[in-house]
Amino acid sequence: QSELTQPPSASGTPGQRVTISCSGGSSNIGRNNVYWYQQVPGAAPKLLIYASDQRSSGVPDRFSGSKSGTSASLAISGLRSEDEADFYCATWDDSLNGVLFGGGTKLTVL
Amino acid sequence: QLVQSGTEVQKTGSSVKLSCEASGGSVSTYALTWVRQAPGKGLEWMGEIVPIFGVPSYAQKFQGRLVVTADDSTSTGYMELSSLTSEDTAVYYCARKYCGNKNCPLFDTWGQGTLVIVSS
Numbered sequence: 001q002s003e004l005t006q007p008p009s010a011s012g013t014p015g016q017r018v019t020i021s022c023s024g025g026s027s028n029i030g031r032n033n034v035y036w037y038q039q040v041p042g043a044a045p046k047l048l049i050y051a052s053d054q055r056s057s058g059v060p061d062r063f064s065g066s067k068s069g070t071s072a073s074l075a076i077s078g079l080r081s082e083d084e085a086d087f088y089c090a091t092w093d094d095s096l097n098g099v100l101f102g103g104g105t106k107l108t109v110l
Numbered sequence: 111q112l113v114q115s116g117t118e119v120q121k122t123g124s125s126v127k128l129s130c131e132a133s134g135g136s137v138s139t140y141a142l143t144w145v146r147q148a149p150g151k152g153l154e155w156m157g158e159i160v161p162i163f164g165v166p167s168y169a170q171k172f173q174g175r176l177v178v179t180a181d182d183s184t185s186t187g188y189m190e191l192s193s194l195t196s197e198d199t200a201v202y203y204c205a206r207k208y209c210g211n212k213n214c215p216l217f218d219t220w221g222q223g224t225l226v227i228v229s230s
Contacts, residue, residue: 032213037153044203044220045145045153056218088153092213098169099143099155099215 001025002093004102011108017077020105022089024070028100032092034072036065039104040085048087049074076107084109112204112221122230125192130204130221132185141207142180142187143217146200154200155215158207159187167212194228201225 005023012018022034036049047056049065052072064075072091076083089102115129130142143158157168161180168176172191180187187204202224205217 035215035217037217039153044205044223045217046220047216047218050216090153090155090215092215094213096170098167101145101153101155104152 002027002096002100004028004089004091004100006087006089006102006105008103009106009108011110012076012079013110014079014081016079017075018079018107020074020076020087020089020107022072022074022102024072024091024100026070027095028070028091028093029067029072030070031094034065034067035090036063036074037088037090038085039088045088079109081109083107112206112219114202114204114221114224117225117227119227119229120194122195122228124194125190126194126226127188127190128202128204128224128226130187130189132187132206140209142178143205143207143215144178144187144189144202145205145217146202147223148197148200151200156189156202161185161187191226194226196228196230199226199228 033052037045039045052067053065062078087105093100111133113131120126141158141160144156157178159166159178159180161182166178175192177190204221206219208218209216
């Protein structure tokens with residue numbers, strides 16, 4: 001399918017590990033790398049992960065990305081209150097010939 | 111750093127043109143991308159252009175009413191969206207695509223965003 005599906009919400013307590021999934025199809029995640037962005041309210045998105053599993057400069061190693069088949073995941077370990085934000089996955093879709101963003105996942109740190 | 115133009119309030123059916131200036135360096139060899147975000151909604155890719163080539167690409171949804179241009183001499187990109195409706199009310203971001211391939215949405219630098227309000 002030419003869309004990326006993320007859970008609308010995720011939560012965890014400080015110190016916990018949380019995982020956010022991103023499900024796509026053969027025309028997008030199945031053929032291309034995945035990118036993850038973090039957006040705090042009122043600010044522009046920030047690149048976290050590129051090429052599916054590479055951390056962007058300055059991103060703590062608590063953040064990690066992975067991809068398998070037509071799905072990808074973002075894992076955040078040692079959860080901190082400042083991690084509370086919206087997270088978006090993105091990739092290229094060969095059928096649409098354009099960039100797809102997932103619907104976003106709002107992470108709450110309890 | 112990417113610096114975007116200010117808030118716009120437009121009438122339904124009109125057009126809006128936004129700018130995005132790269133200060134402190136050129137973006138000419140990388141694509142300048144436009145992404146929008148409606149209130150309370152997610153990110154939506156609109157299109158992009160590589161300034162030194164001047165050839166844009168657009169999301170299918172915006173074909174025919176979106177024009178993306180760039181002036182390499184001033185390191186400024188522009189996005190013009192026409193036939194505005196209330197559904198175009200959103201924050202519009204420009205971003206640098208730090209990757210030479212088309213299938214690589216690696217947006218490493220973002221503008222601060224421009225709010226566009228469309229009302230009747």
